[in-house]
Amino acid sequence: MEVNIMLKNIEMPKLSPKSDDYFFGTWKKQPGDQIKKGDPLFEVETEKVISEVPSDFAGVLKEQKVSEGDPISVGDVVATIEVDE
Amino acid sequence: MIFVQSMGHQAADNFALEYWLTKKGFDDLVFLLWTTDPTIMLGKYQDALAEVNLEYADLHHLTVARRLSGGGTIFTDRGSYQYSFIKPSVKQTIDFDSFLKIICNALTELGLPVKRSSRNDLTINGRKFSGNAQYNRNDCVVHHGSLLFDANIDEMTAALHVDPMKLKAKKISSVHQRVLNLRNFLPSLSSDEFGAKLKQAVFNQAGKVVNYSLTSADQGEIQAIKARIFANPVFVYGQTPRTAIMKEKYFHGGGLVKLAVNVDHGYLKQIHITGDFFSNLDVRGLEKVLAGKMFQPAIIRPVLDQWLQKTPIQNITTEQALDLLFG
Numbered sequence: 001m002e003v004n005i006m007l008k009n010i011e012m013p014k015l016s017p018k019s020d021d022y023f024f025g026t027w028k029k030q031p032g033d034q035i036k037k038g039d040p041l042f043e044v045e046t047e048k049v050i051s052e053v054p055s056d057f058a059g060v061l062k063e064q065k066v067s068e069g070d071p072i073s074v075g076d077v078v079a080t081i082e083v084d085e
Numbered sequence: 086m087i088f089v090q091s092m093g094h095q096a097a098d099n100f101a102l103e104y105w106l107t108k109k110g111f112d113d114l115v116f117l118l119w120t121t122d123p124t125i126m127l128g129k130y131q132d133a134l135a136e137v138n139l140e141y142a143d144l145h146h147l148t149v150a151r152r153l154s155g156g157g158t159i160f161t162d163r164g165s166y167q168y169s170f171i172k173p174s175v176k177q178t179i180d181f182d183s184f185l186k187i188i189c190n191a192l193t194e195l196g197l198p199v200k201r202s203s204r205n206d207l208t209i210n211g212r213k214f215s216g217n218a219q220y221n222r223n224d225c226v227v228h229h230g231s232l233l234f235d236a237n238i239d240e241m242t243a244a245l246h247v248d249p250m251k252l253k254a255k256k257i258s259s260v261h262q263r264v265l266n267l268r269n270f271l272p273s274l275s276s277d278e279f280g281a282k283l284k285q286a287v288f289n290q291a292g293k294v295v296n297y298s299l300t301s302a303d304q305g306e307i308q309a310i311k312a313r314i315f316a317n318p319v320f321v322y323g324q325t326p327r328t329a330i331m332k333e334k335y336f337h338g339g340g341l342v343k344l345a346v347n348v349d350h351g352y353l354k355q356i357h358i359t360g361d362f363f364s365n366l367d368v369r370g371l372e373k374v375l376a377g378k379m380f381q382p383a384i385i386r387p388v389l390d391q392w393l394q395k396t397p398i399q400n401i402t403t404e405q406a407l408d409l410l411f412g
Contacts, residue, residue: 016179023257025130045257048156048205049179050129050220069130069256 008057010041010079012072015051020074022046027068029061035081042078059083086291087111088284090298091119092307096126096150099167101311104153105303106171107225113295117169118284120276121161123237124148125244128156128218132256132325134348134380139411140404141244143382151321153314154229156218157259160244164235164266164276166283170228181205181217184228188215191286197270207232212265234279235268256325322381323351334409336362339400344410346380353380363399366392382411 012022025043029035040052041061062080066072089106092098099119106115125137125147133139133149136158142149161167170184185201192199192207200208207215207230217230245259271279288294299307314320325348333343340362347355356375358368371392378384390403398406 013177015177018179023130045128045130045155047179048128048154048216048218050153050155051177051179052221053177 006083007062008059008081008083009077010055010057010081012044012074012076012078013053014074015044015053016046016049019046022072022074024066024068024070024072024078025050027064028052029055031061031063033061035059035061044072055081057081057083086288086294087113087115088288088294088296089115089117090296091117092299092304094120094122094163096121096124096148096161096167097311097315098307099169100150100152100315101307102299103169103171103227103229104222104310104314105307107223107227110173111171111297112173114173114291115169115171115297116287116291117167117171118280118287119167119169120163120165120280121167122148123162123240124150124160126159126161126231127151127321127324128158128257128259129153129220130155130257130324131158131259132328133322133351134325134328134330134411135256136245136259138244138246140382140408141246141412143386143411144404145240145244147240147244149321150315151324152218152220152229153222154218154220154227155257156216157257158245159216159231160236160241161231162236162240164233164237164268166232166234166280168230168232168283168287170226172226172228174224175221175226177221179219180226181219181228184230185217187287187290188230188232190290191283192267194286194289195271195282197267206262209265209267209270211263213262214265214267232283233264233266234271235266235276238264238266256328318379318381319351321351322379325350332409333360336401336405339363339398339405342398342401342406342409346410348380351379351381353378353385362401364396366396366398382407385410 022044028040035055037058038054041055059081062082092102205217206213214233219228328348330346335341342360345357
């Protein structure tokens with residue numbers, strides 16, 4: 001059976017009604033890790049709240065686009081995932 | 086609402102209890118009310134070196150603890166109350182309203198004219214007496230709040246005062262504000278009486294309150310979480326990837342001391358000592374011995390003391406040097 005590999009961008013979702021700016025805390029997955037939909041991918045802080053952000057896709061984490069401690073905003077691409085189609 | 090008795094006066098025990106409650110799977114809102122022995126509590130992504138006067142904390146036996154929630158550093162003691170809510174089945178969108186409503190209504194019931202700020206602090210006459218923060222885990226939200234009732238404000242000020250330094254680190258910084266103790270408005274109450282009234286006022290907001298007593302098996306699981314996370318110095322001190330510190334001070338009769346320090350996840354990677362102080366100290370040798378050690382006064386003090394006893398620096402004591410390094 002032929003398997004098509006697609007690369008999907010993981011973007012920073014909107015978590016706060018008040019602020020679109022986040023402090024990127026920690027990666028929960030490393031490049032090459034197998035990821036299930038819903039697995040925590042990374043952790044951010046905004047407005048004194050620490051939130052784990054889960055993956056919307058199943059696949060393999062291809063690339064981390066931001067580093068721990070970086071400032072990021074809603075819509076920023078933070079990672080790419082190879083998704084089995 | 087479910088009320089769970091807190092785990093004594095160590096922050097690490099109660100942080101572990103909150104964490105355990107996110108796994109426990111209660112389907113109702115859980116409420117905890119607790120106090121601590123004198124403690125400096127860091128937010129999850131704060132740099133201990135930037136926020137805490139570690140030398141003062143060490144000399145005055147203050148506990149340094151780290152929360153899993155965000156926000157800034159606070160000082161807590163038996164005169165300040167900590168409240169925690171653990172709410173199950175929450176959406177990921179941030180919400181402080183439901184928790185702050187309970188606390189504001191309870192404090193209003195006690196006759197306090199409280200207001201809520203845009204940073205989710207609680208104030209009276211513009212002065213802060215409560216800060217609030219949260220973390221999400223296992224589809225639960227853990228909401229933390231602190232309430233100053235009769236806290237030792239002088240100790241708070243000293244412990245959280247860190248000398249200005251050239252410091253490069255990616256971190257969350259604290260916002261310093263004017264604070265007040267609620268006891269100014271309720272002078273006839275002791276801290277214990279205030280806690281009892283606050284607890285009852287919170288219960289009055291809930292339709293029904295169930296007390297849950299921790300079993301010995303529960304306590305065993307909570308102690309294991311404490312040992313793995315909240316009492317682990319790597320968690321408390323090692324959250325900041327890299328910190329570069331430059332400090333210098335002129336000691337009267339001793340001369341100028343300059344320190345350039347690199348700390349990586351709580352470990353001293355490199356220290357460079359320069360200045361015009363008077364000593365036959367083998368500075369490069371001391372730098373080598375210090376490199377690789379955990380960057381805490383209790384670890385650095387005996388090493389420094391041993392070296393300075395052999396080859397003193399004129400008019401600069403070990404504690405003065407530590408104060409420059411950690412103060």
